[in-house]
Amino acid sequence: MALRRLTVDRTEQITPSIVRITLIGDALEGFSALGPTDHVKVFFPDPATGALTMPELTGDGVRRPTDGVVISRDYTPRQFRPAPFGAAELDIDFVLHAPDGTRIGTVDAAAGGPASAWAAAAHPGDELGVAGPRGSRLAPQDVSDAVLIADETALPAFTRWLDLLPASARITALLDIADEEVEPYLTGEQTQRASVEWLYRSDGPGQLLESVRSLDLAPDVYVWAAGEASALVPVRRYLKHEAALRTDQLDVQGYWRRGVVNLDHHAPVDPTDPD
Ligand SMILES: Cc1cc2nc3c(=O)[nH]c(=O)nc-3n(C[C@H](O)[C@H](O)[C@H](O)COP(=O)(O)OP(=O)(O)OC[C@H]3O[C@@H](n4cnc5c(N)ncnc54)[C@H](O)[C@@H]3O)c2cc1C
Numbered sequence: 175m176a177l178r179r180l181t182v183d184r185t186e187q188i189t190p191s192i193v194r195i196t197l198i199g200d201a202l203e204g205f206s207a208l209g210p211t212d213h214v215k216v217f218f219p220d221p222a223t224g225a226l227t228m229p230e231l232t233g234d235g236v237r238r239p240t241d242g243v244v245i246s247r248d249y250t251p252r253q254f255r256p257a258p259f260g261a262a263e264l265d266i267d268f269v270l271h272a273p274d275g276t277r278i279g280t281v282d283a284a285a286g287g288p289a290s291a292w293a294a295a296a297h298p299g300d301e302l303g304v305a306g307p308r309g310s311r312l313a314p315q316d317v318s319d320a321v322l323i324a325d326e327t328a329l330p331a332f333t334r335w336l337d338l339l340p341a342s343a344r345i346t347a348l349l350d351i352a353d354e355e356v357e358p359y360l361t362g363e364q365t366q367r368a369s370v371e372w373l374y375r376s377d378g379p380g381q382l383l384e385s386v387r388s389l390d391l392a393p394d395v396y397v398w399a400a401g402e403a404s405a406l407v408p409v410r411r412y413l414k415h416e417a418a419l420r421t422d423q424l425d426v427q428g429y430w431r432r433g434v435v436n437l438d439h440h441a442p443v444d445p446t447d448p449d
Contacts, residue, residue, distance in 0.1 A: 175308055177231055178202065182300040183263065189356050192326060193293050194252070194267050197302060202262040207251040209310035210334040211398075211427070216266065217303030218245045218292045228303040247289040247436060248429075250330040251307065264304070267359075268293030269326045287435065313338035319392035322368070323382070323409065325350045325401030327429040329359050335398065336367045346389065348373060350382045350401060383408045396423055403428025403437065407444045414447075421449065 178201035186194045207214075219226040220243040227242030238244065253265040270293060271286045286294070292302075313335065320343050324332040332347065339345060345368035351357070353376040360370070373381045386409050391397075397413055399406055410426040413419050428443045442448035 175231075175236070175306055176201075176204065177228055177236075178205070178304045179226070179228070180264065180302050180304055182296050182298050182302065183261075184298055185296050188267065189359050191270050191352065191356065192267055192329070192359055193270060193296070194265050195293060195296055195302075197264045197266065197304070198261045202254075202256075202264055205251075205254055205256070205262065205264065207254055207307050207310060208312060209307075210313050210338045211250075211331050211400075211425075212307040212310050212334075213248045213250050213331075214266075214307055215246045215305040216249045216289065217305070218247070218288050219301065220245060221288060221291065226301050226303055228305075245288050246303075246305075247287070248439060249289075250328075250334070252330040252333070267330045270294050314396060315340050317343045317394075317396045319344050319346075319395045321346045321348070321389060321391070321395055321397045323348045323350070323386070323397070323399035323401070323406075325405070325429070326352070326356055326359075327402075328400035328427075329356075331400060333360070333364055336364055345369065347371065348382060348385050350375065350405070352376060383412065386412060391417055391419075394423070395419070398425045398427075400427040400429050403431040403434075403443050410443055411447070 178199065180197040180199040180201060183196045183198040188194050217226060217228045225242055227239050227244050229236045229238050229244065249266050251264055252267045255263045268290065271290050317339060320339055322332055322335050322345060347368040347370045349370060350373045353374050357372060371385060373385060382405060397419060399409055406426050406428060413424055426443050428437060428439055431437045
């Protein structure tokens with residue numbers, strides 16, 4: 175697995191709560207992310223000192239540094255543009271959030287976690303570390319019907335699914351967002367590619383489960399869901415136990431969990447009912 179030190183080339187506020195950071199650097203040579211859910215470990219500078227501390231690759235594998243504070247979080251490589259004759263570029267889209275998870279959708283990032291706070295203040299020339307992806311799980315190519323469920327943090331992966339599923343696949347999307355200000359994240363073309371239902375959390379809780387329950391699921395449907403882990407527990411329960419989807423039809427991933435710092439996404443979404 176490669177460990178790369180990269181530099182911010184530019185930032186773009188895509189929606190009030192999502193900022194796209196474009197990274198450049200010679201270290202991007204050889205970068206590749208071919209699967210829709212590929213993710214990288216992003217390393218941030220210590221806010222107290224400004225020092226960026228990353229593990230090191232040695233002949234014996236990855237070694238944690240003895241000095242400095244290592245701060246890392248998982249992110250989706252939204253787009254990589256290799257450039258045979260210029261500078262390669264990597265886009266990562268960061269959701270800006272408050273620390274308690276209650277105000278996703280408002281830009282109050284100075285108070286959020288270190289990743290969100292870093293992204294809110296990022297400027298050209300700032301340094302960042304990127305490790306991975308560890309490997310790519312390619313999008314299944316035999317899917318005829320797919321249901322994709324995502325909150326803001328999973329919108330980058332959602333758009334990769336749109337790009338990587340076969341053109342013949344019918345896609346239904348349930349997008350669980352703070353409010354209508356997030357909608358411009360998708361381009362017109364992306365919105366056309368799927369039958370998209372936007373669900374605003376500002377309208378109250380419970381809509382996601384209700385919408386999932388009202389889906390008319392094709393027998394071989396493939397369902398991918400990612401976002402806030404606790405919100406996905408009842409969704410997963412319904413799809414697994416009531417809709418009786420097979421394990422190869424269902425992939426539910428917690429991308430963050432309310433009240434948990436740096437969620438380990440390998441931990442079960444529903445600890446009472448692990449995979
Ligand atoms: C495979 C994978 C891919 C991911 N891809 C992306 C991506 O492309 N873009 C992206 O923005 N995120 C993505 N995430 C989610 C991101 O890793 C987490 O949101 C991460 O916790 C943010 O770190 P932080 O330092 O800002 O907050 P932390 O220090 O981890 O958490 C501080 C507090 O903020 C809360 N919190 C964390 N994230 C959010 C949030 N989004 N909204 C509201 N409250 C929150 C926590 O519950 C905690 O209380 C991905 C996660 C995984 C596992």
